[in-house]
Amino acid sequence: MAEVLGPGEWLGSELRGDDSWRIRLTEAHRREVLAAVHAAGREVSRESFRLPTLGPVLRRVRDELTHGRGFVLLQGVPVEGLSERQCETVALGLASHVGGIVPQGPEGAPVMHVRDTGADPSHARTKSYQHSGRLGYHSDPTDVVALLCVRPAKSGGLSAVVSSVAVHNEVVRTRPDLAEVLYEPWWHDRRTGDGPDSFYTKPICAARPGGGVSIAYGPDYLRSAQRGATVPPFTRAQEEAMSLLDDLTNDARFTLTMDLRPGDLQFLNNHVTLHSRTAYEDHPEPSRRRHLLRLWLTT
Structure with missing residues (x-):
């Protein structure tokens, strides 16, 4: 057995005061995304979701995922005031500039909605995105997983990543x-x-x-x-x-916690990172409950 060297090895304790893993969209980027949403048809792809200035930034995200630390947090993605379908288009459009979209679930959906459906975590068919309980550190079965926060929970639901x-x-x-x-x-x-x-x-x-x-x-x-x-x-x-x-x-030396807010888009390389989520409590009103969009990508 040998150690693996490279930028994919990092400690959360060393990155908590380092913002180099965050990328904040500019107002020009946000306008570009919204223009692409309104111009997009039913089929969303890198070619149809044109991002002249943000596209090169997303290519750097891909490089960081595949050759760097293996995670990036994109912040300021426009989701406020958009319909659920438009939020799906935003997520698909941005993700298509990072990798190929991988279908999910028995129906092969391009986007999976992560929210508490009241499913029993102990049931044999319950998936981790269907309940509000704590999740152990894990990786998803594709090269990259992306999570776009539309709404956070009333409390809890913190995302944590380790190398x-x-x-x-x-x-x-x-x-x-x-x-x-x-x-x-x-x-x-x-x-x-x-x-x-x-x-x-x-x-x-x-x-x-x-x-x-x-x-x-x-x-x-x-x-x-x-x-x-x-x-x-x-x-x-x-x-x-x-x-x-x-x-x-679960050792504090390794973990890096993220409190995802609306418009945060988290990208994780599943080969070199593991991620978790704390248990959460939702708002009673359905329109305010925690809602994330999950995409699986191949690079």
Whole structure:
């Protein structure tokens, strides 16, 4: 087992006073986005969503995601006064300048609405975006995940990010025996039902072509996979490895917390970051409840 060096390794404690991961849209950028929204048709793409001055900024976002720290927070995206459909267009248009849109869910939707539907977190088919409970640190199954905040919760719902590369290197340094376990196959749960198709195996850590490491972790979905009839129970080494990962990802040295506000668009590289969310309480009025738009991207 070897440490992975590069800009993808960072500590949250070192970035809390550093705003270099934030990009604030100018008024000219905002006007450009709104003009693109009103000109867009039903099919939104990089070509149809023209951003002459903001486009180069979003290309730099892509570079930072793929070759830098692996996360960026874009702030000042215009969402106030827009309809839900227009907010979808904004999210799709901006994201299309960063990567290709990956369909989500059984219906292959380009945008997923993240809000509390009252779903039971313990239910086999409940997905993490359908409830208001706390989420363990995890990665999504595509190159990049983007989250556009339309409305925050009444309280809670804070987003937190860690460098999974930094966590990986800490495990390699302190427990190389457990680092080896992370490169072995683990059972994961798709939460598509109770049949065998819902369960599959892949390592938590895998070497990337050309160097580096890709970390695919999600303790909630790993633990729910234990309900599978053919899924073996965790070994003692696996339980110890998960405990160590959970301790490190919740360690203040590694975590960087973001309180997403309306117009904040968060981009995360799923290969080199893990993200979480605190539990939240919503407003009683449906029109004021927490609402985020999620997009999956390939780079």
